[in-house]
Each structure stands twice: as C-alpha cells, then as structure tokens.
Amino acid sequence: MKEPSSTAGELLQTLADHVAQSAKETLGVGPELAEAHGNEVAMLMATVWGGQNLYMPKGIHLQASKLHQQLFDECTGRNQRELARKYNLSLAFVYKVVKRMRLAIIARDQGDLFASHNEDDEE
Structure with missing residues (x-):
C-alpha cells in the first residue's frame, strides 16, 4: 500500500x-x-x-443531480422502463425522480401564490 x-x-x-x-x-x-x-x-x-483542515466530499450529490436531470431530460412519458434499464435503476426510482423534477419545475415557474407583496411595488 x-x-x-x-x-x-x-x-x-x-x-x-x-x-x-x-x-x-x-x-x-x-x-x-x-x-x-x-x-x-x-x-x-x-x-x-488556506490553513484550514478541509474534507473533500466525493461529489455524490452533484453526480446524483446530474443523473436526475438526465432522467428528466430523456423521459418522454412512455420510456421509464427503458431509462431504468439504461441507468441500472428501479422503475419506481425513475418514476420518483421524474415526478420530483416535474414538481420542482412547476414550483419554480409558478412561484408562491400566497407570498406577501411589497406595497411599494404596487402603484
């Protein structure tokens, strides 16, 4: 060694x-x-x-988020089984990731309907 x-x-x-x-x-x-x-x-x-003890993570979360984005980008709505085989994942996991990504995009695009508005912004 x-x-x-x-x-x-x-x-x-x-x-x-x-x-x-x-x-x-x-x-x-x-x-x-x-x-x-x-x-x-x-x-x-x-x-x-500099001067600090530093732990360097292996980047698993970054790799996972890239995989999640790939699954979402490649999903046509009818090829989940094919994606599961391609990436060696369970079918349930593919469905879960695609659903989570879809909900995140909807939340991002819609914003918070109940957020308080600043009165200065309204005229």
Missing part, C-alpha cells in the same frame, strides 16, 4: 494541473492560458481555504 506523501504544495499543484487539463479539454483553450487559469484557481483556493 502506498504511503500518503502529498504535501500542501503538491496538493495545490495537482489542483492547478487538473484545472488546466479541464480547461484545455472542456473550453478548448491553449496550454499557456490553461496553465495560467489552473494556477489562478489553485491560488484562489489557497486564499479562501
């Missing part, structure tokens, strides 16, 4: 390298600009969180 040997400097350099690689692949920027961007992000993280 490999001993953990990462120092703070190596952590920031690894972060800078990953951000630079992502900028090249995702944004299509050149290597010099990508490296500068990676270094800038690493230094920002050092400024914001």
